[in-house]
Amino acid sequence: MTDTGHIGVIDSLLDTDAYKLHMQQAIFHQYPNIEAAAEFHCRSHEDLRPYCNDIQEQVNRLADLSFTEEELDYLATLPFFKADYLDYLKSFKLDGNQVDIDASGEQLTIKITGKWIDVILWEVPLLAIISEVRSSKCYPNSSADDAINQLKEKLSDFYSKAEGTDLSQFNLVDFGSRRRFSKDVHHAVVDFLKDNMPEFKGTSNYHLARTRGLTPVGTQAHEWFQAHQQLSGELADSQQLALNRWLQEYPDSLGIALTDCINMDAFLRDFDLRLSKRFTGLRHDSADPIAWGEKAIKHYESLGIDPKTKTLVFSDSLTLDKALAIYKHFVHRANISFGIGTQLTCDLPDVKTLNIVIKLTECEGRPVAKISDEPGKSICRDEGYLTQLRQAFKIANS
Numbered sequence: 001m002t003d004t005g006h007i008g009v010i011d012s013l014l015d016t017d018a019y020k021l022h023m024q025q026a027i028f029h030q031y032p033n034i035e036a037a038a039e040f041h042c043r044s045h046e047d048l049r050p051y052c053n054d055i056q057e058q059v060n061r062l063a064d065l066s067f068t069e070e071e072l073d074y075l076a077t078l079p080f081f082k083a084d085y086l087d088y089l090k091s092f093k094l095d096g097n098q099v100d101i102d103a104s105g106e107q108l109t110i111k112i113t114g115k116w117i118d119v120i121l122w123e124v125p126l127l128a129i130i131s132e133v134r135s136s137k138c139y140p141n142s143s144a145d146d147a148i149n150q151l152k153e154k155l156s157d158f159y160s161k162a163e164g165t166d167l168s169q170f171n172l173v174d175f176g177s178r179r180r181f182s183k184d185v186h187h188a189v190v191d192f193l194k195d196n197m198p199e200f201k202g203t204s205n206y207h208l209a210r211t212r213g214l215t216p217v218g219t220q221a222h223e224w225f226q227a228h229q230q231l232s233g234e235l236a237d238s239q240q241l242a243l244n245r246w247l248q249e250y251p252d253s254l255g256i257a258l259t260d261c262i263n264m265d266a267f268l269r270d271f272d273l274r275l276s277k278r279f280t281g282l283r284h285d286s287a288d289p290i291a292w293g294e295k296a297i298k299h300y301e302s303l304g305i306d307p308k309t310k311t312l313v314f315s316d317s318l319t320l321d322k323a324l325a326i327y328k329h330f331v332h333r334a335n336i337s338f339g340i341g342t343q344l345t346c347d348l349p350d351v352k353t354l355n356i357v358i359k360l361t362e363c364e365g366r367p368v369a370k371i372s373d374e375p376g377k378s379i380c381r382d383e384g385y386l387t388q389l390r391q392a393f394k395i396a397n398s
Contacts, residue, residue, distance in 0.1 A: 008061045009129045009183060013092070014071050014207040016124040017177050018218030021075070021206065025085045026224075026249040027117045036119045036227065037362035040110035040126070041379050043355040051133045052103035058129040063096045074210045080253045094121060116227060116363070123358040127178040131346070131354055135181045139351055144188035146348045147181065151192060154347070158320040167199055170327050171337040173217045174203040175315055176345030179354060186345045190214070193344075204339065217339070219254045219283070220246060223360040225261035226368040235392040239270045247278055255280035256313055260287070261370045264295055266393040273303050281311030281335065287373030289314050289326050297333060307334040315339035316374075371395060 027034070042048055067089045075081050075089075098114040099122060112122045135142070174193065180186040190208050193200040202215035209216035220242075228242040229235060243257060257279045259267040264287070271279075276299070284292045293314075297307045312334045314326055323338040330336050346353050359379045360368055369380035369389055380386055390397060 009058050009132045010062060010065070010125045012071065012207045013065050013067050013094075013121070014074075014210060015128070015177070015183070016121065016206060017175075017204045018206050018209070018216040019204070019221050020121055020124055020218075022080070022218060022250070022254055023220055023224055024117060024120050025081060026220075026246065027120065028085050028088055029082075029249060030245060031227070031231065032115070032117055034116045034227070034231070035114070035362075035364055036116035036223075036360060037111060037113045038119055038123065038223070038358050039112075039361045039379060040108070040130075040356070040358050042107060043357065044353075046352075046354065048108040048130065048134065049103035051130070051137060052101055052108060054133045054137075055108075055129055056101050058133065059096050059099055059101065059126070062094045062125060066091075066093055071210065075206075078216070080250055092121075094118070094125075098122070099126070110358070112358070119360075120223065124178050127356055127358060128180060128183070130356060131179050132182045134354060135346075135351070139181075139348070142181070142348050142351060144182075144184045147185045147345075148188055148192050150347055150349060151189060151344070154320055155197060158324060161321065162324055165324075165328060166331070167327075169331055169336060170199045170323075171201045171335075172197065172199050172323070173201055173337060173339045174205065174208070174344060175339035175341035177205045177341075179342045179356060180345035181348055181351065185348070189345050201337075219250075219256045220258055222258065222261050222285075222370050225258065226360045226370055227363045229368045229389070230363040230366045235388065239267065239393075240275075243270070243275055243279070247275075251278075256283050256311065257281070258283045258285060259292070259296075260285050260373045262389070262393045263371055263373045263395060264292055266395060268295065268299050269394075271299070273305075276300060276303050276305055281313060283313040283315055283339075285316045287316075289316065289322075290329055292373070293326070293330050293334070297330075308332075311335040311337060313337045313339060315341075317342070319343045 072086055076086055098112055100111045102109045112119050174190050176186055190203055202217045203209050204218045206216055225239060225242045228238040232238040232241040259282050282296050293312055296312055300307045300310055318338055318340045327336055342353050361379055367380060367382040367385040369386055370378050372378055
C-alpha cells in the first residue's frame, strides 16, 4: 500500500457523498449565513493520536482543490442542481483554518467550525483521510487485490444463499466513501461490482458516479434535521420544518427521508399524510431493520398509501448477508434498496474496521443532537439539551 504521506488521499472535491452536495445546495439557497460546528468521534477503542501529523498534512492539501470544469459540467447534467449553486461551486475552496486537529488529550480530537455551507463538505474527505492514513500505517502490505479476493468469496456465498430467490428487486448501492480502507480499494471494489454484480445499481460517491457512469444516490443526512432544531421557532416543529424545507428545495426529486434523528416513532408522528405522499420513501440507519420496516409499512397502510409505491432504503452497518435476509422478508411488499459501506470498502483479510464519525454539534452557537433508535449513536455533551429534546418529542429517557 502506498504511503499516504507522499500523495493526496483526496484528489477531487467530487470524491464525497452525494447527499453532501444536495444538502449544501439547500443550505446555499435557504441558510447561507448560518454558523455551525461539527466534531469527530472514534467509536472504536483505538488510539488515533499517532496519525495526527499525517492527517493534518492531508487536510492542508485539500485547500488546493477546486471543482474542475469537467466536474461542474457533469453536475449540470443532473436535473436537481441549479445554475446559481453551480456558479457558487466554481470558486468554492475548503478552508483548512476551519479544522482544529488536536492530539494533546487521551484521543485524537477534531472540531470544524464556520459557516454551515462550508463545514458540511469537510466530513466525508476528513473521514476518508483518517481511515486511509490509519490503514497505510497499520496494514502497509494489504492491497486492493486482497479486497477483491475477499469480495469474490462474499459474492459467491451471497449467490449461494440466494439460490431460488428472485433477486430482480434487489438493489445494492455503494455507501463506502467515509470509512474505506483506501481510495484504491474503494475504486477497485466499485469497478468489480459494476462488472460482476447485476444487482449493483449505483454509488453515493459523486466522483465514482461521474467517472464510472453510475447513478449517484443520496438525499439528506442527520445534520439536516439537527440544524433545524435551532432554526425553528419551536423545537417540536423542527423535524417537520426540515422535511418541508427539503421539499421546497427538491419538490420532484431526492425524496428519501431519513427517519432516526430523533427516533422512528417520533418521526412517524410528524410524517403526516401530505409528507408521506410527497416523499418517495424512507431510509433506515439504526436499530432493528425488520421492526423498522414493519413500522414503515404499517404507517403507509394506515394512511391508505400502498407501500409497494414507496421505497425503503436500508443503510445501517449492513453486510451482503444482512441485506439478503432483509430483502427476503420485505420483497414484493415495498421497493427495497441497500446502501453498504464499510463491509464493502474496508473488508480485507485480518483488517480491523474503524468506526469513526463526524457529527454536527452546534448550530448558531447552540447545541444540536440526535437521539436515534440506537443507544450510543449521539454526540451531545449537553444533558440539559438532550432532556429538552426528549421532552419536545415525547421520548422517554433510555
